[in-house]
Amino acid sequence: GHSTLTVFAAASLTESFTALEKRFEAEHTGVDVVFSFAGSSQLAQQINEGARADVFASADEANMNKVTAHLAGLPAVFATNQLTIAVAPGNPKGIRGLADLARPGLAVVVCAPQVPCGAATRKAAGTALKPVSEEQDVKAVLTKVTAGEADAGLVYRTDVRSAGEKVTGVDFPEAAQAVNRYPIAALAESAQAEAARQFTEFVLGPAGREELTRVGFGAP
Amino acid sequence: MTGLTARLTLSRGTFTLDVDLSVPAGTVLAVLGPNGAGKSTLLDGLVGLHRPDRGAVVLGGRDVTAVPVHSRRIALLAQDAMLFPHLSVLDNVAFAPRSAGLGRATARDRARHWLSEVDAGALADRGPAQLSGGQAQRVAVARALAGEPELLLLDEPLAALDVDAARAVRGLLRRVIRAEDRCTVLVTHDPLDALTLADHVVVLDAGRVVERGPVRDVLAAPRTAFTARIAGLNLVPGTVTGAGLRTGDGQVIAGVAAADAVAGQAGVAVFPPSAVAVFPAGDPPGGSPRNTVAATVATLEPHGPVIRLRTAGSGWAADLTPAAVAELGLEPGVPVRLAVKAAAVTVHPALD
Amino acid sequence: MTGLTARLTLSRGTFTLDVDLSVPAGTVLAVLGPNGAGKSTLLDGLVGLHRPDRGAVVLGGRDVTAVPVHSRRIALLAQDAMLFPHLSVLDNVAFAPRSAGLGRATARDRARHWLSEVDAGALADRGPAQLSGGQAQRVAVARALAGEPELLLLDEPLAALDVDAARAVRGLLRRVIRAEDRCTVLVTHDPLDALTLADHVVVLDAGRVVERGPVRDVLAAPRTAFTARIAGLNLVPGTVTGAGLRTGDGQVIAGVAAADAVAGQAGVAVFPPSAVAVFPAGDPPGGSPRNTVAATVATLEPHGPVIRLRTAGSGWAADLTPAAVAELGLEPGVPVRLAVKAAAVTVHPALD
Amino acid sequence: MPRLLWVPAACALALVVLPVVGLVLRTDLARLPELVVAPAALSALELSLTTAAMSTVTCVILGVPLAVVLARARGRAVRFLRAVVLLPLVLPPVVGGLALLYLLGRNGFLGYALDAATGVRLPFTTAAVVIAQTFVAMPFLVVSLEGALRSAGTGYERVAATLGARPWTVFRRVTLPLLLPALGSGVVLSFARALGEFGATITFAGSLQGVTRTLPLEVYAQSESDVDSAVAVALLLVVVAILVIALARPRALEGVR
Amino acid sequence: MPRLLWVPAACALALVVLPVVGLVLRTDLARLPELVVAPAALSALELSLTTAAMSTVTCVILGVPLAVVLARARGRAVRFLRAVVLLPLVLPPVVGGLALLYLLGRNGFLGYALDAATGVRLPFTTAAVVIAQTFVAMPFLVVSLEGALRSAGTGYERVAATLGARPWTVFRRVTLPLLLPALGSGVVLSFARALGEFGATITFAGSLQGVTRTLPLEVYAQSESDVDSAVAVALLLVVVAILVIALARPRALEGVR
């Protein structure tokens, strides 16, 4: 038979999971993987309100914890992500680390402390930064940098990777204090427990590893 | 009783209308009155567009006071044509038949009939915006008639019509408003319409009925200055005497007393302008005219085939041929002497 | 020349107006014509609301054809009052003075003046929705006059007015439209207005001028059936002869030939209904009336103080007293004999 | 019309047009065809057009009566209702979506009843998209119609009643036809709002390809990996919307009067 | 008005009201006062009200002339412009913000010129918020006014011209006053849209407390960490908006006619 496997995945997984979908479907004929990409907290909310999902892949553990009641098993971390400083291509302002971001006249944007990337920024950089904007999500930070509006922005490595030529990433050591962990879990209500388990394992396995590394995620 | 009986008290802002009237089936009631007297308001009240404060409207035995407008079987041709801008002339006229449940084709046939009755058959496919003022008015007449209502309310249906159209529509109205089970209320400023179309007349002023009765009686023997003016009659108030009437300033007008005039009571002397002769100022003319009065020409206005001359002083009107006007060199300011034969003057009891 | 000269060709849908006219300063031109003749369209063309296909409007020496509406100094009182719904009556009338640059207080003073001229001073603070039809019309008259324009265009200014108001406004117009440097075009269905207010008249039919001239000349000697009807005159077309006129079917009407009537050419015999006597059918009456014709009563309509009787057959109209009507037992369908004295008939050359 | 008005009008136009021009200039138009034929974009476009059309129809069916009631009924309550209708206008769309979820979700009191009675669960279905879009788009229709109804007045409706038309006939043959120009604007506004709806949809309906992922959601998903292609897809949306509006707004709606 | 209309009207109302009721029921109202006095919420509220008011005023100043031009001018170009005005309606707000950024940002061709000439940089300022809100809200004003202008026709304007009023006077003393009811609706629509604006603001203006973080941005930020408090803040927004609209829509705007 033909069955549909619904995967709720954090928006930042769009690229890697879309690539994984093809490989998974090739290996598991008869299963059609469908994604719902949104903010992790939105997805958690929806699961709590009765969304019929089979798998949930969150961008942080906090949101995964909100849906503990609906999980089929314990969540497993399948990827990590780490902050980096996105600057204009070729780094014209010569930014080498967090300290440089305090330079006067430099327009810096970060995530708002309420969102995961902002929380990570707090953890890594403290309150020393004086940003011109605290963005709602990491893509908004990246956009400001690619548009040339900001001289530097704190984003994830995956974001720098996906932006290609348009930004350069400058890693900084404090980022290691705020590693972001991505957990995945099958959901208890799933009508396709077997396929859900298979997909979870697929993401955690070598194929998943390969695609996730390609877009910049770190190993768990 | 079949026909209409209504007693209405209603207010619009500071204006109050307080009227009762009855129109037997098959008859026409004309409503006369100056601008702002409440004629249109009365029609709105009858049709149900204005909720009366008190009163009742009874039509053909049904009390329709609480019946919604659309079920009253009363058509109103308002002062403003108000053709539906989104419908063709034909569909405007077909509106009432369709609302009564007729099929499109039948309704249109009936509409075509009524359009040709008002001589507007050629306009059927036009939009209302493509009509002249008079054409729109004619279409509005057809639209009101097409509903074949039990009570027909017409607010100045002949205004804006040219003479031919007015004549045609007057003829049409005469035919349709006499239908056995229909009664009609006709608002007009033209006593001619009242005379030719109506059985009875009420005269409104400031929201009240100031005069009512059979048309010819009221127009021949008006008891208010307004009715006398539109009826084109001269009217002199005073006290009834044996030989006629004595005015407030002691002048006596010889005349024929009507049957109901009682000597010593209030009365009015009534005589048509055509009965008034005009002489140069100075000696009163010898001969039969016993009532003469000195006056000054105020205005001269053609009135049908004659010139109607109004005077300051007495305020009387006289109708003269243009030749006489020229011969006497009459123009505003010229002093004259007016004469009227007593046989032409009737004296009626006055209302107050 | 001061005053207005205009030559306009313009079209609205399938209708085409093609008119030229001139109105010397200080004079009034009346425009008559049946519904849909193009009277309102003509005014729209003059004021600039309709762009002419060809033609020019010259006012006081200025060619205003390309001048925008608001700079033409032409006021238009349209058929529909169209008072600004968001302004009080006073501010409606003050609109033109204010547009001319006057201060609010001065403009309102002027507005009050004009309002009292049309006897609507008491309505100053009302909203247009609180007026009766005739009150709105009076306010619209005041609004048009308050601009003190060079050219005044009036489209049926007296329709919807009661007799007193009509008389008052007629008097007002007579005063204001005679201003030295002003000329006026007055559209009306009422020959009375033309007679009392205008110097010249043009009669429109189907977008063309079919008759023009000094008012009295045109109304006394109309050359089209329409004008004859509204002027209340009988008009019989035929060929001018020495003694009068011969109709298409050989009947001869004795009459007085006008100076410009040439024997053998087309002409019209003209006589007033008041000159027509009515006798019972049968033998022609002995005596002076030389023109007699057999006919059947078609309609009877009161007309001022008389009854106007129209006949089938000849189509002539006769004015009778109600007493005569009663005495002769006249009603539709009764056969009669009509007579008119030759002295009362004038024969004019016809236009075609 | 005063010539001077062209100055602010031109500014207004510039404010609207220049950014879009800038956007087009910065877009790699060469890639557009490739992006347009991408199955994800196509299915999102199709979904967007169907759902926006369906929610516009729903808005009309429910909103026109509501506008008439608000414009014609009298009383205090109506004045209050008039303000209530504006709720979805001011609610941030995401919160609106949340509200719908709380109402129609598994734990919502209506959603629970529905599930128990029929087994139907609305969230994360195409129906949910339509509901979300209708929720946010409805006030646009209602407010614009109500204004038009109010300024049109009741004159013609009264005339129709005197001609014997019962209320329903009056509504169908007079009120509605005279409302057409305003209905045209209202439909355009609500269709556009539905087409661009993002926050309420993603919250209430999720973002499942082919089921609930409309074009704005697709743009959002795209933007995670490639902003330029997201912009290109957005331009596709714009072009399609303008075309649909231009074609679907026939003469009749532009004001016959 | 046909009684039958109450049925769909009630459905429409339910669709609008029930979700909000659901929201209120699920909110911890006890915490509301505490959330409302939070400085972040207060400063966001203040910013939202000021910027929405300013952009509504801008919309009126620029949008009314544009609506008049579109409704009254003739010609092909105008038909085209009429469609162009709808652009911000259909553009996903985030893309709209991007477009503004591309135009007025440091590297945008207008932004660059502005920076070079005056040293003014718009992004990340409160002015940017107003611009973004004006951009998205303008079409609502223009479309609703244009419909009204069209159905009102030019009759009274023509009468005014015959009374010697030059075009500017006609506009000021006839067109505008007669437009008031529709302007009322238009102002409500655009104010509400500006108040709820999220995507374009965050993209073009960023989100900095007290400078550019309007209430919807605050709600969104809150919702990531604490949905309940986000909802509470959103309800605050709703209450304030309804109050402002109810107070700022005086009789005059409700149709004097």
Ligand SMILES: Nc1ncnc2c1ncn2[C@@H]1O[C@H](COP(=O)(O)OP(=O)(O)OP(=O)(O)O)[C@@H](O)[C@H]1O
């Ligand atoms: N769009 C149109 N298409 C065709 N004919 C039209 C159009 N608009 C107006 N007309 C016609 O133009 C003619 C002139 O109209 P106009 O309003 O000037 O007449 P009028 O002389 O003022 O008549 P009335 O005495 O009834 O006011 C009418 O016959 C009318 O039907």
Ligand SMILES: Nc1ncnc2c1ncn2[C@@H]1O[C@H](COP(=O)(O)OP(=O)(O)OP(=O)(O)O)[C@@H](O)[C@H]1O
């Ligand atoms: N809202 C209002 N406030 C005060 N007076 C009003 C209001 N509405 C109407 N009126 C007055 O009511 C009176 C009656 O108006 P109505 O339209 O019935 O008069 P009418 O007899 O039809 O006059 P016309 O011959 O001019 O048509 C008028 O004097 C009018 O000014």
Ligand code: MOO
């Ligand atoms: O959408 Mo995210 O990946 O929760 O920041």
Ligand SMILES: [Mg+2]
């Ligand atoms: Mg009236």
Ligand SMILES: [Mg+2]
């Ligand atoms: Mg006319």
